[in-house]
Amino acid sequence: MNKNTVLTLLLFITACRATPDLREGLWTGTLTPMNHPEMENPINYEISYPSGSLSIDVISPDSSIIPTRNVQFENDTLYFQFDEPEEQVTLNCALGRMENLEGHFSGRCTDPNGQWAYFMMVPPE
Secondary structure (H helix, E strand, O other): OOHHHHHHHHHHHHHHHHOOOOOOEEEEEEEEEOOOOOOOEEEEEEEEOHHHOOEEEEEOOOOOEEEOEEEEEEOOEEEEEEEEOOOOEEEEEEEEEOOOOOOOEEEEEEOOOOOEEEEEEEOOO
């Protein structure tokens, strides 16, 4: 193989390995507000790969669909943003892969004032 072929092959392998292993479909989960840690609200996530890139829609308890943006998956952490419809603020989320529960993610979504909610994502069976 020539040098260019090897380089192209390495770039292809790296790109394939960078794709997150999040299954497409409807994920379930919970949302726990910071000011009510005893409360767990059910929430869903629609995971898809339109045009080959990861996309997440948050589905609220009232079935409203909230699109996310700036979705990234790095070092077992899923990052995304969405506009919280009630408070009209952008939430920045960082959900890490849970070591004790295979395929599950959990973490905080934080608003510009530092207020946060705890989110958990459970993959489809």
